[in-house]
Amino acid sequence: MFLFFCNSQMYISRKPDWLKIKIDNTENFAFVKKIVAKNQLHTICSSGKCPNQCECWSRGTATFMIMGDICTKSCKFCATKTGKPLPLDPSEPSKVAESVSLMKLKHCVITSVDRDDLQDKGAAHWAETVHSIRKLNPDCVIELLIPDYQNELLTVVMDSKPDIVGHNLETVERLTPFIRSKATYKNSLETLHQISISGILTKTGIMVGLGETEEEVVQTLLDARNAGTSMVTIGQYLQPSKMNITVTEYITPEQFEKYKAFALDLGFKHVESAPLVRSSYRSDYYYTELHREAQSYTEKKLRKS
Numbered sequence: 001m002f003l004f005f006c007n008s009q010m011y012i013s014r015k016p017d018w019l020k021i022k023i024d025n026t027e028n029f030a031f032v033k034k035i036v037a038k039n040q041l042h043t044i045c046s047s048g049k050c051p052n053q054c055e056c057w058s059r060g061t062a063t064f065m066i067m068g069d070i071c072t073k074s075c076k077f078c079a080t081k082t083g084k085p086l087p088l089d090p091s092e093p094s095k096v097a098e099s100v101s102l103m104k105l106k107h108c109v110i111t112s113v114d115r116d117d118l119q120d121k122g123a124a125h126w127a128e129t130v131h132s133i134r135k136l137n138p139d140c141v142i143e144l145l146i147p148d149y150q151n152e153l154l155t156v157v158m159d160s161k162p163d164i165v166g167h168n169l170e171t172v173e174r175l176t177p178f179i180r181s182k183a184t185y186k187n188s189l190e191t192l193h194q195i196s197i198s199g200i201l202t203k204t205g206i207m208v209g210l211g212e213t214e215e216e217v218v219q220t221l222l223d224a225r226n227a228g229t230s231m232v233t234i235g236q237y238l239q240p241s242k243m244n245i246t247v248t249e250y251i252t253p254e255q256f257e258k259y260k261a262f263a264l265d266l267g268f269k270h271v272e273s274a275p276l277v278r279s280s281y282r283s284d285y286y287y288t289e290l291h292r293e294a295q296s297y298t299e300k301k302l303r304k305s
């Protein structure tokens with residue numbers, strides 16, 4: 001059976017055929033759901049009302065969201081709750097690590113809410129999570145999607161030695177003040193630059209369909225590439241609730257292919273560009289290639305030290 005979205009809370013509006021997805025719940029889906037509930041964890045799959053939740057969870061993958069499910073920012077595109085977050089759960093890093101182990105993940109993706117209420121904005125908690133995952137799952141590729149940390153805060157996270165670190169630009173420069181809360185385009189580019197100069201695989205993601213022009217998307221890709229980013233995801237923005245900003249345009253699959261070609265021409269090592277692509281979508285699929293590169297990065301670092 002084909003429906004628009006498997007997440008029942010997704011705001012339904014008339015959408016083109018290419019955004020229809022197949023519902024395919026499996027035992028894996030129930031297994032992932034059980035692990036997440038048992039360990040009282042959060043996922044951006046649920047909190048962000050991701051349209052790929054059925055597909056990803058049915059394949060046994062999920063993106064864990066650490067530091068709670070209440071964000072101190074209130075971006076107009078995001079479905080995550082906003083407000084005063086609860087105190088950090090000190091046992092969360094080990095619970096995430098155990099879940100990665102139980103799910104037998106070879107590539108895990110971790111993201112977080114923004115915690116501007118904390119003195120270190122949660123950087124130490126991020127590092128603790130990476131250490132815990134690594135200890136229990138030494139062969140797992142660890143991919144992080146972090147807030148716009150810079151300088152000392154970024155160093156705290158990077159010193160935990162994740163394999164891939166991403167930070168999303170989300171949209172083109174002109175639309176950033178209207179779409180994102182507090183975060184700026186320039187700061188995000190600086191975050192990407194600082195990640196990349198450490199030599200680690202650097203990733204970003206943008207949404208399209210928010211009123212941007214093709215030239216602006218190309219400029220954004222160029223800016224990200226100049227900042228040293230080597231992987232990019234491009235996906236259609238979908239309005240997760242009536243409270244979020246509306247979709248301006250449904251971008252055609254052909255246009256996504258065009259953006260992919262632009263990005264590859266600019267020298268990105270990996271590009272995912274399609275209507276339902278999200279930052280973590282199928283990231284485990286290309287883990288072998290990334291793992292090889294991550295290993296060579298680690299080996300280079302070891303040789304230098």
Ligand code: SF4
Nearest residue numbers: 045050052053056280
């Ligand atoms: S694309 Fe990412 S956020 Fe969406 S369901 Fe898959 S793993 Fe979760």
